[in-house]
Every structure is written in C-alpha cells, then in structure tokens.
Amino acid sequence: MEEVIWERLRDANIPVLPMIRASTAAKAVDAANVLGYPVVMKILSPDISHKSDVGGVVLSLGSDGEVEAAYHTMMERVISMVSNARIKGVVLQKMAQPGLEVIVGAKRDPQFGHVIMFGLGGIFVEICRDVSFRVTPVDREMARQMILEIKGSPILGGARGRTAVDMEKIIDVITGLSLLLDKYPEILELDINPLVVYPDGAYAVDARMLSH
Amino acid sequence: MTLKSIFEPDSIAVVGASASPGKWGNSIVKNLLDSGFKGEVYPVNPREQEILGRTCYSSVLDIPGPVDLAVIAVPISLVFEVTDECGKKGIKGIIMITAGFSETGDEGRQLEKRLIEIIERYGMRLIGPNTLGVVNSKIGMNASIISRLPNPGGISFITQSGTLGLALADWTMEMGLGLNIVVSTGNKANIDDVDLLEYLDEDSNTNVIAMYVEGVNRGREFMNVAKRISKPILAVKAGRTESGSKAVFSHTGSLAGSDEVYSAAFKQAGIIRVENIDDLFDSALALSVQPAPRGKRVGIISNGGGASIIASDACERMGLDIPELQLETRERIKELVSGFASARNPVDTAGLAGYDVYNGIVRQMLLDPNIDAMIVIYVHTVMWDASISARAIVDIHRGTCSKPIIACWMGGAGTEKGVNILKEGGLPNYPVPERAVKALASLVKHHGFLENVKERV
Numbered sequence: 001m002e003e004v005i006w007e008r009l010r011d012a013n014i015p016v017l018p019m020i021r022a023s024t025a026a027k028a029v030d031a032a033n034v035l036g037y038p039v040v041m042k043i044l045s046p047d048i049s050h051k052s053d054v055g056g057v058v059l060s061l062g063s064d065g066e067v068e069a070a071y072h073t074m075m076e077r078v079i080s081m082v083s084n085a086r087i088k089g090v091v092l093q094k095m096a097q098p099g100l101e102v103i104v105g106a107k108r109d110p111q112f113g114h115v116i117m118f119g120l121g122g123i124f125v126e127i128c129r130d131v132s133f134r135v136t137p138v139d140r141e142m143a144r145q146m147i148l149e150i151k152g153s154p155i156l157g158g159a160r161g162r163t164a165v166d167m168e169k170i171i172d173v174i175t176g177l178s179l180l181l182d183k184y185p186e187i188l189e190l191d192i193n194p195l196v197v198y199p200d201g202a203y204a205v206d207a208r209m210l211s212h
Numbered sequence: 213m214t215l216k217s218i219f220e221p222d223s224i225a226v227v228g229a230s231a232s233p234g235k236w237g238n239s240i241v242k243n244l245l246d247s248g249f250k251g252e253v254y255p256v257n258p259r260e261q262e263i264l265g266r267t268c269y270s271s272v273l274d275i276p277g278p279v280d281l282a283v284i285a286v287p288i289s290l291v292f293e294v295t296d297e298c299g300k301k302g303i304k305g306i307i308m309i310t311a312g313f314s315e316t317g318d319e320g321r322q323l324e325k326r327l328i329e330i331i332e333r334y335g336m337r338l339i340g341p342n343t344l345g346v347v348n349s350k351i352g353m354n355a356s357i358i359s360r361l362p363n364p365g366g367i368s369f370i371t372q373s374g375t376l377g378l379a380l381a382d383w384t385m386e387m388g389l390g391l392n393i394v395v396s397t398g399n400k401a402n403i404d405d406v407d408l409l410e411y412l413d414e415d416s417n418t419n420v421i422a423m424y425v426e427g428v429n430r431g432r433e434f435m436n437v438a439k440r441i442s443k444p445i446l447a448v449k450a451g452r453t454e455s456g457s458k459a460v461f462s463h464t465g466s467l468a469g470s471d472e473v474y475s476a477a478f479k480q481a482g483i484i485r486v487e488n489i490d491d492l493f494d495s496a497l498a499l500s501v502q503p504a505p506r507g508k509r510v511g512i513i514s515n516g517g518g519a520s521i522i523a524s525d526a527c528e529r530m531g532l533d534i535p536e537l538q539l540e541t542r543e544r545i546k547e548l549v550s551g552f553a554s555a556r557n558p559v560d561t562a563g564l565a566g567y568d569v570y571n572g573i574v575r576q577m578l579l580d581p582n583i584d585a586m587i588v589i590y591v592h593t594v595m596w597d598a599s600i601s602a603r604a605i606v607d608i609h610r611g612t613c614s615k616p617i618i619a620c621w622m623g624g625a626g627t628e629k630g631v632n633i634l635k636e637g638g639l640p641n642y643p644v645p646e647r648a649v650k651a652l653a654s655l656v657k658h659h660g661f662l663e664n665v666k667e668r669v
Contacts, residue, residue, distance in 0.1 A: 105462055107468040109473045111477075112474075113432060117467060129467060135477050190462065210465075
C-alpha cells in the first residue's frame with residue numbers, strides 16, 4: 001500500500017520527497033547516503049497505518065551510526081507492539097525543509113462520490129476543523145476557491161511577515177488529486193498529510209490511502 | 213416519463229377510501245372534494261356503497277371512466293393487489309400513502325422491491341410509499357392528508373418529512389406565503405428529488421423550489437439537475453450535526469461527514485442551503501416576490517436608530533456590504549428630513565415615518581448606483597400610522613424597480629394594517645431585522661449562483 005500510493009501521487013504529478021526502501025540496517029545506511037543527511041526513517045508494513053503510534057517513525061537522523069541504531073530500535077519496538085504485522089523493512093526519506101504544512105485529502109461519499117478536502121495541517125485540521133470541501137471534479141478555479149475559503153487562508157498569503165507560499169503548487173496538487181480519483185474510483189480515503197509548501201514548490205511528505 | 217399524471221391529473225381514484233371520519237382514507241376524499249379539484253374523484257372500497265356523497269367502487273377496474281392517478285391508503289397486505297389493478301386499469305400515477313416499507317427495515321425493503329416491480333411492469337410512476345401525499349394548489353388538488361390547502365403562490369415545496377408537510381399549511385397561511393406544489397416524498401422508491409426538480413423546473417407555476425432534505429439518492433444527478441435550473445432552489449438539510457465516520461483511517465475520512473459533503477455539493481450545484489425551516493420559508497418568500505439584486509451593497513432606512521444598527525450588524529455577519537451613498541443622494545435626502553437625521557447609510561429619519569419621507573428617501577436610495585438592494589425598517593410608535601409608511605414603499609415598488617426591497621415592520625400590534633399593505637403589494641415583510649437580512653442574503657446568494665454556478669441553457 002505504502003508503495004502504491006507514492007506511485008499514484010507521482011503519476012498525478014504531485015511532487016513527493018525522494019525516498020528509498022531498505023530491508024537491512026546496512027542498506028538503510030547506503031540509502032541515507034544516497035539521499036543525503038538528515039533523513040527520516042519510517043517502518044514499511046502493509047498492516048500498520050498509524051506508523052508513529054507504534055514507534056515506526058524517526059526524524060532527523062544525521063549520521064550512519066544514527067541510521068543503523070534507529071533501524072534496530074525500530075524493528076524491536078514495532079515487533080514488540082504489533083507482533084503479527086508483516087514488516088517489509090523501512091523507507092528512508094530526505095528530511096523535509098521546514099515549510100507550511102497543509103493537508104489535501106479525499107474521501108468517497110456514498111451519495112456524492114469523491115470529495116476533496118483542503119486545510120492547514122497540524123492543530124488547524126485536528127482542533128479547529130478549518131477545512132473546505134468540493135465534490136470532484138475540481139478544476140483550478142474551484143481549487144483556488146477551496147484554499148481561499150478556509151479561515152486560515154491569510155496565513156498562506158504571507159500574514160504577519162511570513163513569506164507567501166506557492167499557492168499555484170497547492171492548486172496543482174488538488175487538481176492532480178482530482179484526476180487521480182477519477183482514474184481510480186476504488187479509492188475510499190486518501191490523505192496527503194502533510195503537504196509541505198514553500199515559497200516556491202511543495203512536497204508530499206506523508207500520505208495514506210484506503211482502497212476497496 | 214412525465215409526472216403530469218401525478219401533479220395534474222384529470223381524474224383521481226382514492227383506493228382505501230373510508231366513510232369513517234378521522235380515517236386517512238376518509239380525509240383524502242374529503243380534502244380532494246373540499247379543495248376545489250375540478251376533475252373526477254372516485255372512492256374505491258369493496259365494503260362501501262357511497263362515501264361523502266360519491267359512488268364508491270369495489271375496485272379501480274369497476275370505475276367507468278379513465279383514471280390518471282390513484283391515491284392508495286390500504287393496509288399493506290392489500291397494496292400489491294390494488295397496485296396491480298391500477299396497472300391493469302391503465303392508471304399512470306400512484307401516490308402510496310401506505311407505510312411499512314423500507315423505512316421499517318429489511319423485511320419492508322423486500323416489500324418495497326415487490327411494489328416497485330409492479331410499478332415498473334406497468335410503466336407507472338409512484339410517489340412514496342410512506343408519503344402524506346401531494347398538493348397542487350393551482351388546480352385545487354389536495355391529494356394528501358394535509359387538512360388545509362395553502363394559499364396559491366409560486367413556491368413549491370419538496371419535503372422528506374411527512375409531518376413537516378402537515379404543519380406547513382397553517383404555517384404558510386400565517387406567514388402569507390403562497391405555495392404551488394407540496395410533495396411529501398416518502399421513501400422515494402420510484403420518484404426521487406432528481407425527478408421532482410426536473411418537473412418543477414418545467415412547471416410554469418413554480419418560481420421558487422424549497423426543499424427539506426434528509427438525504428438524496430443520486431448525488432451526482434441531483435447536482436447536475438440543480439445546476440441546470442435557474443429558479444432559486446433552497447434547502448434545509450436535516451442532520452447538520454452528524455459527524456464523519458467514526459473509524460479514524462484518515463483526517464479527511466473523519467472530517468468529511470455527510471453534512472460537510474452536502475454543503476459542498478449544494479454550493480457547487482447552486483442550491484442555497486439554509487439553517488432551518490424558518491429560514492427556508494423566509495428566504496423562499498423573498499425569492500418568490502423580489503428580483504435578485506445585482507450585487508451585495510445594501511441600503512438601509514429606519515425611523516429608529518437601534519433597528520438599523522441591528523440590521524447593519526446582521527448584514528456584516530452575512531457578508532453583505534453597507535456602502536456610502538453618493539454625495540448627490542445624501543443631499544437629496546437632507547432636503548427631505550430634519551437636520552437631526554443622518555443622511556448616511558444606514559439612513560435614520562430620527563423618528564419621522566411620514567409618506568413623503570419614506571417614499572422620497574427610499575426612491576433616492578434606489579436611484580443611487582452604489583445600492584443594489586434596500587431594507588426598509590419601520591419601528592411602530594403610537595405617533596405614526598404603520599399603513600402610511602407601508603403605502604409609501606408599496607407605491608415605489610409598484611413603479612419600475614428592478615432592485616429588491618425587503619420590509620421589516622416592527623412592533624407587532626398596531627402594524628397589522630401596514631403589514632397587509634406590504635403583503636398585497638408583493639413586498640416580503642419580516643418582524644425583526646435579522647430575518648429580513650437573512651432573506652436578502654439568500655437573494656444575493658442566488659444571484660451569485662446565477663453568475664458563477666448555473667449552466668446557461
């Protein structure tokens with residue numbers, strides 16, 4: 001599943017952070033060197049959807065030694081917490097530069113079919129529920145309206161001395177997701193969370209997908 | 213297929229008609245006879261000879277002439293036989309009052325499937341089952357258990373709640389609201405919202421469509437039909453507080469509850485979503501008698517400062533603007549009122565509510581290119597006659613005014629005469645400013661939908 005979603009996102013021209021999978025500690029170290037430090041390590045298992053809840057995510061690994069140690073610790077922790085999970089190794093990702101975190105998601109509604117959600121990430125989506133929705137297909141103008149519609153939208157435009165983020169890139173992601181949903185009606189739920197947005201560009205840093 | 217047999221029949225059979233007052237089978241016959249329906253009404257019941265002075269037939273097959281519509285209110289065990297007979301008779305429309313179908317669970321769902329098989333076999337169309345019926349006030353047809361026929365008017369109402377339909381007639385009479393078609397959809401086993409919207413779009417007597425929705429069956433088709441309809445469509449969606457799915461796979465999954473999805477779908481289809489039934493009919497009233505404004509810049513006049521401030525605040529909350537008047541307009545207004553009055557928007561007449569003041573100021577404000585719509589407030593005091601100010605506004609309205617005017621005659625007792633003049637003059641009136649502003653906001657919203665959402669045909 002983990003693999004499939006990244007492939008789908010890349011197909012939809014949604015930019016994703018470079019990542020390499022590894023099934024041993026040594027291969028993880030090699031991968032980290034190819035990507036360049038610092039890196040993030042995530043458990044790779046079709047049975048675990050909330051990776052961080054089971055110790056399956058480690059951020060800011062800065063050296064070969066740290067990667068090797070993290071690999072062993074992660075395997076032990078995950079296996080002790082979810083003993084029956086199939087573990088396929090880990091995924092190493094280049095650590096994302098700090099940027100503005102937003103969420104772009106989708107759900108298939110029983111009456112209306114696919115809907116797309118947009119919101120600011122982190123506490124904004126979890127606590128304030130400051131999100132907007134559109135039934136697909138969503139074109140660029142509708143995507144722009146979705147972004148402007150949330151209460152926190154001035155933050156994207158560079159409120160309080162922040163630099164404005166790349167709104168066109170978010171629109172690309174929303175419309176790309178709309179096309180992707182069109183192509184794969186079996187998708188039930190999908191979150192790109194976070195999509196980290198910069199003044200120039202954006203990256204899907206994590207994503208989850210549930211299909212029929 | 214056309215729904216004319218259901219909404220505009222020439223002849224109606226009431227299957228399960230009863231001679232006992234208080235029974236539904238009796239009320240329906242009585243309502244049809246009392247409502248002024250010009251066509252034939254045939255009671256059907258094998259145990260009766262005559263009901264309310266009409267010959268009673270033992271089966272629809274015994275009725276001598278053709279029948280367009282059958283209203284069926286028999287026990288569920290007899291439903292299949294009598295529906296089959298309706299098919300044989302060549303009846304095209306069925307209103308199935310009888311309940312006990314899919315709304316009761318799996319067993320009922322099976323019964324409903326069986327019913328639909330019969331309906332489809334004969335190419336009939338069906339409202340319900342589990343409906344309280346259909347009203348078409350234009351042709352005086354009350355094929356329902358709603359005891360009073362609403363006043364005729366341009367608003368048609370689709371309700372998924374039967375009891376709401378029942379409460380409706382009295383309510384609308386109180387509000388001075390004119391209804392055209394009222395349809396209680398019941399289980400929507402055959403005719404659903406999509407069919408009804410298509411029919412009401414073509415119905416020349418309907419100019420506003422109001423809906424009470426619990427859920428729609430064909431979401432995408434529903435949106436597509438609504439998008440093609442330029443008549444205002446208003447909807448209350450019940451279950452507003454329902455949260456998303458309980459299982460937390462994704463944030464989107466947990467946040468996209470059906471309510472959020474309906475909001476998005478309505479907005480994308482150009483359906484004005486309102487909070488509750490009060491708002492539904494307040495807005496429907498304004499939309500049925502007033503033109504849509506070109507923009508959202510509102511002019512407000514009042515004879516008492518407080519009311520216009522409340523109205524201005526409400527406008528701001530609802531996203532409507534209160535612009536400055538043009539200098540020329542302000543000067544003309546100053547000529548009409550005493551030096552104490554404010555000639556700025558909202559205009560305060562400092563207590564004056566005479567004919568010339570109200571007529572003159574509102575006229576000037578409507579001419580101002582900065583103003584798209586007017587809210588005219590009159591706060592009743594014993595010093596003034598509420599009917600004079602009402603006449604002053606109605607006289608403007610009767611002229612060639614393309615900008616909407618919403619009235620708010622406050623003060624209850626003593627304003628009745630004025631309120632009646634407004635009503636007769638086609639001005640929507642509300643007893644408090646917030647309701648007037650909400651209704652105006654719906655007009656503005658509809659204009660926005662016409663510009664940006666609705667597909668031009």
